[in-house]
Amino acid sequence: MTGRATSGATVVALLILRCPVLHAAETVRPETAARRSLPYEPWVPTVSLALGSFDERLQVRVDGMDYDSYRGQLRTFLALGLVHPVLRFADERLWFDGHAAFGAGPTFYTGHWHLPFREELSLAFAAGRGLTLRGGLGVGVTIDATASSRSFAELGLPMGATFFRTIELIYRPLLSVPLGSESSPVFGGQRSLATRPGVLPFELSLRYRIEALGW
Amino acid sequence: MNTTLRRRDWLKLVAHGAGGALLVKQGTACSYYSAEKGDAYAPWNFPEGETRPEMISARAAILAANPHNSQPWALHVTESGIDLHADFTRSLGTIDGLLRELYIGLGCALENLVIAAQASGRTADVQLLPDATNPSLVASVSLTPAAPNKGPLFDAIAHRHTNRGRYANAPPAAGLSAELGALVTEPTVELRFLASDVDKSSFRASTIDATKAFIDDREMSRDSNSWYRQSADDILQHRDGITLDASGNGAVTRFFGKSLGRPSDATANSYWLDGTSGDQTTASAFCILSSPAANGRDDQLRVGRVYQRMHLWAVSRGLAAQPLNQIAEMQDREETKGLPPRFATLLNDLMGSSARRAQMLFRIGYPWDDALKSPRRPIDWVLL
Numbered sequence: 001m002t003g004r005a006t007s008g009a010t011v012v013a014l015l016i017l018r019c020p021v022l023h024a025a026e027t028v029r030p031e032t033a034a035r036r037s038l039p040y041e042p043w044v045p046t047v048s049l050a051l052g053s054f055d056e057r058l059q060v061r062v063d064g065m066d067y068d069s070y071r072g073q074l075r076t077f078l079a080l081g082l083v084h085p086v087l088r089f090a091d092e093r094l095w096f097d098g099h100a101a102f103g104a105g106p107t108f109y110t111g112h113w114h115l116p117f118r119e120e121l122s123l124a125f126a127a128g129r130g131l132t133l134r135g136g137l138g139v140g141v142t143i144d145a146t147a148s149s150r151s152f153a154e155l156g157l158p159m160g161a162t163f164f165r166t167i168e169l170i171y172r173p174l175l176s177v178p179l180g181s182e183s184s185p186v187f188g189g190q191r192s193l194a195t196r197p198g199v200l201p202f203e204l205s206l207r208y209r210i211e212a213l214g215w
Numbered sequence: 216m217n218t219t220l221r222r223r224d225w226l227k228l229v230a231h232g233a234g235g236a237l238l239v240k241q242g243t244a245c246s247y248y249s250a251e252k253g254d255a256y257a258p259w260n261f262p263e264g265e266t267r268p269e270m271i272s273a274r275a276a277i278l279a280a281n282p283h284n285s286q287p288w289a290l291h292v293t294e295s296g297i298d299l300h301a302d303f304t305r306s307l308g309t310i311d312g313l314l315r316e317l318y319i320g321l322g323c324a325l326e327n328l329v330i331a332a333q334a335s336g337r338t339a340d341v342q343l344l345p346d347a348t349n350p351s352l353v354a355s356v357s358l359t360p361a362a363p364n365k366g367p368l369f370d371a372i373a374h375r376h377t378n379r380g381r382y383a384n385a386p387p388a389a390g391l392s393a394e395l396g397a398l399v400t401e402p403t404v405e406l407r408f409l410a411s412d413v414d415k416s417s418f419r420a421s422t423i424d425a426t427k428a429f430i431d432d433r434e435m436s437r438d439s440n441s442w443y444r445q446s447a448d449d450i451l452q453h454r455d456g457i458t459l460d461a462s463g464n465g466a467v468t469r470f471f472g473k474s475l476g477r478p479s480d481a482t483a484n485s486y487w488l489d490g491t492s493g494d495q496t497t498a499s500a501f502c503i504l505s506s507p508a509a510n511g512r513d514d515q516l517r518v519g520r521v522y523q524r525m526h527l528w529a530v531s532r533g534l535a536a537q538p539l540n541q542i543a544e545m546q547d548r549e550e551t552k553g554l555p556p557r558f559a560t561l562l563n564d565l566m567g568s569s570a571r572r573a574q575m576l577f578r579i580g581y582p583w584d585d586a587l588k589s590p591r592r593p594i595d596w597v598l599l
């Protein structure tokens with residue numbers, strides 16, 4: 001690992017992706033020189049604003065039959081994060097990095113507070129002097145701070161671009177998996193409210209990389 | 216019902232966001248206030264340490280359902296009884312030209328009063344309209360000591376709120392019609408329960424038509440919007456009327472609605488029509504409470520008692536309800552203005568008969584969200 005630190009959540013990815021060829025490539029280059037030549041800072045704090053939608057399901061069991069109703073609503077959140085190194089290749093225009101983040105923000109209809117915690121692994125490609133394209137996989141969990149039983153886990157596919165090493169625009173469709181449901185007895189049966197399991201096609205983040213605080 | 220964000224929702228959000236940003240820029244976005252906070256909502260802390268049966272009863276009465284949250288009541292309370300008076304200065308004007316809704320609201324208050332009296336160890340002997348020379352005295356209730364009879368309806372009094380939000384797309388449980396029917400103990404009141412797709416569709420379409428006609432009637436629109444309370448100061452000052460928090464709208468709409476200031480009547484009407492065309496006509500069933508065609512005040516009071524009882528029962532069983540009286544309001548309007556009976560005919564069609572008078576229309580179902588409280592005038596303000 002040549003002494004480079006990694007976040008706990010990306011250790012597994014590192015172990016899988018790390019290979020001797022790349023390790024050799026790293027060791028032959030002095031660290032400082034490598035950093036100077038890289039198109040990124042390995043560790044960079046971020047702040048981001050996200051707007052996305054999510055769906056909820058109200059299931060009513062009446063006289064032994066289930067009836068489902070769905071609704072979509074928007075949510076927004078402000079997140080703090082940290083870009084961290086995962087893996088570099090011999091070709092310096094291509095690398096893997098990770099992004100750990102936590103945020104907080106309201107849902108638009110119910111006014112609940114969502115607290116998303118996320119870890120993403122992205123393959124980045126420096127397509128030009130001021131443009132880096134990226135795409136990857138993310139996992140996370142959104143805690144509904146207003147009604148914890150309506151929290152859900154996420155599996156996301158972040159993709160986007162970094163402009164001038166500073167601004168990132170990320171589109172992140174995700175798969176949501178409810179972690180619980182709000183249930184109560186009602187006349188004739190049971191009422192149960194939870195996040196809808198399924199694909200949430202819309203989430204857009206504007207992320208600012210605070211390069212000045214990178215190291 | 217599979218509801219996703221519609222184009223119109225997006226446009227509204229963009230408009231709200233732009234408007235909100237403009238206000239923030241101008242430094243005026245300070246009128247937001249939290250829901251259900253402050254003295255205007257204190258009466259819902261019921262019975263909150265009150266031990267006198269007659270005061271528990273009176274305090275329950277002021278938490279009843281009533282038209283446009285106008286709270287058209289006044290109470291004369293003694294240890295041995297309570298007189299319930301109509302406050303005609305709080306009528307809805309052209310919306311309720313025949314005072315049908317005012318009397319139904321008083322019936323609701325009477326039902327809460329009786330339930331609370333029984334729960335606190337009193338029998339309540341009710342006399343409707345006891346003094347023909349005093350039209351404002353709508354009921355005298357004698358209270359005599361008895362064993363307390365505290366049931367789920369009493370427990371529901373402080374939790375009953377009109378739920379104007381979306382209800383689940385689910386049919387009523389098989390026993391719902393019978394359970395509601397069993398609550399109709401007044402001999403002159405009847406329940407019409409509409410749960411088939413055809414009946415629900417007719418009710419929904421007629422209600423939307425009636426809402427449009429209501430909005431197009433400038434006098435009715437003006438009288439309706441005069442009960443709208445926009446700001447925290449308005450709410451604290453009046454402690455009545457329609458508020459954004461009780462409107463069934465989502466959190467962002469309420470936030471920007473409060474921050475942007477009072478909407479024009481046209482904007483408020485547009486939101487109302489949107490709500491009626493959407494969330495506010497989702498239901499497991501629609502119900503119509505009717506009286507004999509003679510349309511007497513005593514029957515309207517009885518209808519009010521039955522509606523209140525049904526709403527309390529619904530809340531105690533995890534259901535929600537909302538009055539949807541636009542068709543009946545337009546029927547009254549036709550009568551007071553001598554217009555052709557278009558909505559009277561629609562109501563008769565929904566009732567399946569013209570032999571009875573539709574008094575109170577409402578929807579019932581499984582709610583997505585809890586309803587927020589409406590402001591209430593404190594008991595001191597309504598005691599005679």
